[in-house]
Amino acid sequence: MDRxxxxxxxxxxxxxxxxxxxxxxxxxxxxxxxMGKELERFEGEFADYIGAKHCVGTxxxxxxxxxxxxxxxxxxxxxxxxxxxxxxxxxxxxxTVGATPxxxxxxxxxxxxxxxxxxxxxxxxxxxxxxHLYGQAAKMDRIMEICGKYNLRLIEDCAQSHxxxxxxxxxxxxxxxxxxxxxxxxxxxxxxxxxxxxTDREEYRDQIRMLRNYGSKVRYYNEEVGMNSxxxxxxxxxxxxxLKHLPQLTExxxxxxxxxxxxxxxxxxILPKHREGAGHVYHxxxxxxxxxxALIDYLKERGIDTIIHYPIPPHLSKAYAYLGHQKGDYPIxxxxxxxxxxxxxxxxxxxxxxxxxxxxxxxx
Numbered sequence: 001m002d003r004x005x006x007x008x009x010x011x012x013x014x015x016x017x018x019x020x021x022x023x024x025x026x027x028x029x030x031x032x033x034x035m036g037k038e039l040e041r042f043e044g045e046f047a048d049y050i051g052a053k054h055c056v057g058t059x060x061x062x063x064x065x066x067x068x069x070x071x072x073x074x075x076x077x078x079x080x081x082x083x084x085x086x087x088x089x090x091x092x093x094x095x096t097v098g099a100t101p102x103x104x105x106x107x108x109x110x111x112x113x114x115x116x117x118x119x120x121x122x123x124x125x126x127x128x129x130x131x132h133l134y135g136q137a138a139k140m141d142r143i144m145e146i147c148g149k150y151n152l153r154l155i156e157d158c159a160q161s162h163x164x165x166x167x168x169x170x171x172x173x174x175x176x177x178x179x180x181x182x183x184x185x186x187x188x189x190x191x192x193x194x195x196x197x198x199t200d201r202e203e204y205r206d207q208i209r210m211l212r213n214y215g216s217k218v219r220y221y222n223e224e225v226g227m228n229s230x231x232x233x234x235x236x237x238x239x240x241x242x243l244k245h246l247p248q249l250t251e252x253x254x255x256x257x258x259x260x261x262x263x264x265x266x267x268x269x270i271l272p273k274h275r276e277g278a279g280h281v282y283h284x285x286x287x288x289x290x291x292x293x294a295l296i297d298y299l300k301e302r303g304i305d306t307i308i309h310y311p312i313p314p315h316l317s318k319a320y321a322y323l324g325h326q327k328g329d330y331p332i333x334x335x336x337x338x339x340x341x342x343x344x345x346x347x348x349x350x351x352x353x354x355x356x357x358x359x360x361x362x363x364x
Contacts, residue, residue: 180197
């Protein structure tokens, strides 16, 4: 019996093999591999898709977040509010610029609890970073209201929410800057590392363009201490291919999720909740189980792989021990870290494979 993996990237390639290969060969034959027409075209296409005025390609999603923090002027002494159950990269961007992360517990949808943000605001608070975790938008109307009230900058970490929306408005277009990752496992995945920022502010676009290219607008004339963070021509061309098909790929994921939601019936398993008015794109399908390790072992014996997103919250990681947080500081986040489990979810997952997963979960 073949194993069912949590993700299967080659299926995404073979589905559009001819288009991917034509794009790759076009770039290879062009003789231009960095900062060219392919990048310019993809940036325009992605901005149009998201509904933003500008897009700037970067080398990774983490770089996009760091560049966003730098562009908004976040620095040592500033506090930045962020959800406690995010992937550590979100927090790394904040601390890379010297700012201090202030954690907020998640709600029942795995997103930042908008009703708990205000109590964490101090005179040092300069920004909020929202993470649309697992492919579902946070409660953006309330978050926008709070940011407006306290004059806070807003960064959206959309690494897992390509194409997700809140009340018809795409994630990435609510805040000052939206940050995306194109890591191969993402719904809009490249064939290597890659990322991008979107914004409606021309001055932010220009600043990020400069910072991503060694702090230079004109070659060899460096205005600031920048970085090398450019989305290359090959990845841009390949992303343009996948972007063209993203709407249908998203619908396929939603169909898979609907089947899981309708057919998994086991009192030991807590299914994910869908926020009303939020267009979920199901980057991951995350269940919860108090007997998680037993469930992992049970599924593994039946040829079904799973993964934990994420077993250690940033506030309890060794990397952030210096912040002084203790176990018990964020009980909801810590409970999620002990219970969450991502089951197979990817484009190309067959009905037969999905039914094997469902049957196994129902029998646990």
